[in-house]
Amino acid sequence: MDGLPLACTTAVPGGSSSMPTLQVNWGEVNKLAAALPAEGANPIGGRARAIYVNRIKGATPGNHSQLIGTGPSYRSIFFANYVDDAEAGNLQRFVNLADDFWRRLSVAALCQQMHAVTSSLRPQLLIDNINRDIDAFNADLRARGARWYAHIAAVTDGVIKDALAALSRTPADLASAKADYIRGLTSDAWINMKRAQDASGNWSDRDWELFHHWIKLAALGASDTEIDATISTTVGKGLPVPESLKAGNWLRWSNWMPQRIGGGDLSDATGAMLKEICRVYPGARWPSCLREANSFEFTANGQPGTGYRRAPGGSCFAPGAMVVLTDGTLKPIESVQVGDEVRTPRGTRRVMLCAAPMRSGRPLFRFAGVDFAFTASQPFLIHSTNAGTAGEYAAVNPERLAASVPSFNQFGIRGLERESTPDLVCHEGEGIHRPDQPRAIEPAPLEGVDTLYDLVLEPDEEGRSEYFVGDRNSQFLVSSELPRFLSAPATTAATLHVLKECASEVLALLALVPDPAVHDLLALALESLAHDLLPAAAASSPSPRAANSTGVLQLARGTSADLTTAVCAFTTRFAAANTLGYDQRMAAFLDLFLSTFAQQFHAAIRQGWRRFELAPEDEDAVLAVSIHGLELFGSVHAPALSDAVLSLTLECGARTIGQTLPVDVAASTTGFLYAGDGAAYFRGWRQAVDATPPARLRVTLQRRSDGQKADCSSDVHSPFPGSSGFVSLCAPVLAGDGRPVGRVCLDVRCVAEPVRAQEEAARAAWTQADEAAFAERLAHGAAAHVVERFKIAVLNFQGMAATAAAQNVRLEAVSLEGR
Numbered sequence: 001m002d003g004l005p006l007a008c009t010t011a012v013p014g015g016s017s018s019m020p021t022l023q024v025n026w027g028e029v030n031k032l033a034a035a036l037p038a039e040g041a042n043p044i045g046g047r048a049r050a051i052y053v054n055r056i057k058g059a060t061p062g063n064h065s066q067l068i069g070t071g072p073s074y075r076s077i078f079f080a081n082y083v084d085d086a087e088a089g090n091l092q093r094f095v096n097l098a099d100d101f102w103r104r105l106s107v108a109a110l111c112q113q114m115h116a117v118t119s120s121l122r123p124q125l126l127i128d129n130i131n132r133d134i135d136a137f138n139a140d141l142r143a144r145g146a147r148w149y150a151h152i153a154a155v156t157d158g159v160i161k162d163a164l165a166a167l168s169r170t171p172a173d174l175a176s177a178k179a180d181y182i183r184g185l186t187s188d189a190w191i192n193m194k195r196a197q198d199a200s201g202n203w204s205d206r207d208w209e210l211f212h213h214w215i216k217l218a219a220l221g222a223s224d225t226e227i228d229a230t231i232s233t234t235v236g237k238g239l240p241v242p243e244s245l246k247a248g249n250w251l252r253w254s255n256w257m258p259q260r261i262g263g264g265d266l267s268d269a270t271g272a273m274l275k276e277i278c279r280v281y282p283g284a285r286w287p288s289c290l291r292e293a294n295s296f297e298f299t300a301n302g303q304p305g306t307g308y309r310r311a312p313g314g315s316c317f318a319p320g321a322m323v324v325l326t327d328g329t330l331k332p333i334e335s336v337q338v339g340d341e342v343r344t345p346r347g348t349r350r351v352m353l354c355a356a357p358m359r360s361g362r363p364l365f366r367f368a369g370v371d372f373a374f375t376a377s378q379p380f381l382i383h384s385t386n387a388g389t390a391g392e393y394a395a396v397n398p399e400r401l402a403a404s405v406p407s408f409n410q411f412g413i414r415g416l417e418r419e420s421t422p423d424l425v426c427h428e429g430e431g432i433h434r435p436d437q438p439r440a441i442e443p444a445p446l447e448g449v450d451t452l453y454d455l456v457l458e459p460d461e462e463g464r465s466e467y468f469v470g471d472r473n474s475q476f477l478v479s480s481e482l483p484r485f486l487s488a489p490a491t492t493a494a495t496l497h498v499l500k501e502c503a504s505e506v507l508a509l510l511a512l513v514p515d516p517a518v519h520d521l522l523a524l525a526l527e528s529l530a531h532d533l534l535p536a537a538a539a540s541s542p543s544p545r546a547a548n549s550t551g552v553l554q555l556a557r558g559t560s561a562d563l564t565t566a567v568c569a570f571t572t573r574f575a576a577a578n579t580l581g582y583d584q585r586m587a588a589f590l591d592l593f594l595s596t597f598a599q600q601f602h603a604a605i606r607q608g609w610r611r612f613e614l615a616p617e618d619e620d621a622v623l624a625v626s627i628h629g630l631e632l633f634g635s636v637h638a639p640a641l642s643d644a645v646l647s648l649t650l651e652c653g654a655r656t657i658g659q660t661l662p663v664d665v666a667a668s669t670t671g672f673l674y675a676g677d678g679a680a681y682f683r684g685w686r687q688a689v690d691a692t693p694p695a696r697l698r699v700t701l702q703r704r705s706d707g708q709k710a711d712c713s714s715d716v717h718s719p720f721p722g723s724s725g726f727v728s729l730c731a732p733v734l735a736g737d738g739r740p741v742g743r744v745c746l747d748v749r750c751v752a753e754p755v756r757a758q759e760e761a762a763r764a765a766w767t768q769a770d771e772a773a774f775a776e777r778l779a780h781g782a783a784a785h786v787v788e789r790f791k792i793a794v795l796n797f798q799g800m801a802a803t804a805a806a807q808n809v810r811l812e813a814v815s816l817e818g819r
Helices: 026-034 043-058 074-078 088-095 099-117 127-143 146-155 159-165 171-185 188-199 206-219 224-236 263-274 293-298 398-404 489-509 515-529 533-539 551-556 560-574 584-606 753-765 768-800
Strands: 277-279 288-290 322-324 330-332 341-344 347-355 364-367 393-395 413-415 424-429 432-436 441-443 454-457 466-470 475-479 621-632 644-652 655-662 680-685 695-703 712-717 726-735 740-751
Touching: 026 159, 026 171, 026 206, 043 074, 043 088, 043 099, 043 146, 043 263, 074 263, 074 293, 088 146, 099 127, 099 263, 099 293, 146 159, 146 206, 159 206, 171 206, 171 224, 206 224, 263 293, 288 515, 288 768, 293 768, 322 341, 341 454, 341 466, 347 560, 393 398, 398 413, 398 584, 398 740, 454 466, 489 551, 489 560, 489 584, 489 768, 515 584, 515 768, 533 584, 533 726, 533 768, 551 560, 551 768, 560 584, 584 621, 584 740, 584 768, 621 644, 621 655, 621 695, 621 726, 621 753, 644 680, 655 680, 695 740, 712 740, 740 753
Parallel strands: 393 413
Antiparallel strands: 277 288, 322 330, 322 466, 341 347, 347 454, 364 441, 424 432, 424 475, 466 475, 621 680, 621 740, 644 655, 644 695, 695 712, 712 726, 726 740
16 A cells, blocks of 8 residues: 655655655654555454454353252353453443343354254244344444454554554654644645546555555544544545545444354354253153253243244144135135135045144245235245146245155255245146246234144145145145155154154143143153154064054055055044144144154164164264255255265364265155265264364265265264264255255264174165064154153253243153153
């Protein structure tokens, strides 16, 4: 950057400009004027931003709950080595933001990082609200950061600090240097030189240089009024100062901090966020454990992050949505009754169940200009040349749809983007459907709507339950929240058995729990079960009752009609003698059980040769990683199944280990779902040692033919099994630009080397015909453990619930003696 030439007779050494003889050494002022940090790797901006982050960590509010007294602070939990920055005390003087600002920013940033790294809690976090608040906090910081940056420039090693240090620091000398600097900036010689430089296209760093002139004046003690007057003078003489750097505006110029502050800056809290906590309830035969326990606790009712969390819910419509009946007339969805006949792409179907779940604070959406509202996970059918049979779904939140309705991922799920929506199937008349691209998605903030609605029809020959719904002008083809059960008969048979055996007993335990708390407690307890139910079920010996039962086996090997009949028979359990005619508690248990266990069960049955014995902590072991599926929801250039492999890279401490896993073509769908074939084994891992350092498992798609990786990947943080030797996780798949474009679901087991060898031998002998027998063993083993483990999990972790009514509840007939 050039110095400050003035009309005078004293030459500037080494330069073509000249300055007058000043009261302070003119050469030192010129050096200060020329001092400019690099725009990319800027140590001043990095330091100023780092102190912001330090302040955010230090402001972490709240304490972990415990039975007696006050628990440890969340700051000590998430940032165990926190120390105040030496400059943190000066921050308030320059940005003038109250302590509450930093506390609220800390909470939002921690919740944003939890959304990025957790698996179980992630679906419950209101990420749109979190991102909105993070943006608002950053806007406040950017509007107040110029003088803070000026202060840090004066104390951070670099060209500006060196130039300032060369000046005498007496008030008189600094005032003189300031006056000389202003005289140079407002001189005709300097302004004309810069105008010529700009006109020739050679002033590429104009904004960067001008901002630093203003903040260097601030470092010399110039007031805002003096700096604004200087700027106005230069503008009046023709200096091309952009609007953002003119008088008053320069204080809000924040290009020195190009990246917003958020959850990614708190990555050192990731280990504590994902930590598994185990508790033993008095009288229980085993502990119950919960991964991500600190994150659940931080967002529990009464805790700092509770405003950003809601218990998950399924797909439904707000009242007023119009359903197309078989004669073409429209009927509000809340008025449809069991037995009504509705129009579908395959003819008339009878309504088997009118679902009416609680809204529970879930946000609603609509298409612009279309007057009906739906939840983020409501599945719409995407149009294809064979209208209504595309086998491809769309939702506002495709990740949530994939989690809540198992099996849809096999047929492809896309996002209803706010900017661009795919062609949907629009009703025009009996047997007539057309592609229609609705307008953009927008929020539908309906107040006073506490109950939502969905219809379940008698499934057709493909196991589908689909109908047309919309407003009086446009109706679209949608799917019920009913899995495509015919695509996985063994999994359906096993899941139905566990539900029939356990649902009533589990709900009986919650008989005294208020309605608003039931959904929350179910979600929390089932997440705890998810980390040990499968190993416990796999290790169970068949009970005499199970040995004499062949129902699961027969159903898994039966016809599609047999399976459909069984599903319809179970659906009758949802009818209730109340004003809604619907058992909301039973439905909540079904929704949450399926979203938690259906994929686990399906992967276990598909790969029934796997073993679940935990390796001893003090012995070298093998991490066995199974990819349930890498699912793509956005437009990603993905390889064909025949040329695809899954690339896995485990980073743990200083070690990086790579593996590839073949894709199971029969269980996958090009462009949508890539399931792993077998397991990837990472040897030489020791549970007691290697689970401590930060670690991540990166999963991406790769072409077998040339090794080219897709421009998307998923980072699974701390992918280590807990006390059970097993963990099941899902994580977002991000494009190269950070956009979420899918998710990956996997499980990790810690097994001894001899067990690995045994399971590889078992795999070689495994056939698809073995799946039904394994499904029966799994179903009986799981059913034998659900109820008791559920009791213990509720008693241990109810304090981590998001709703007030779920905390300190009293369970009905609590006995820990088992079933």
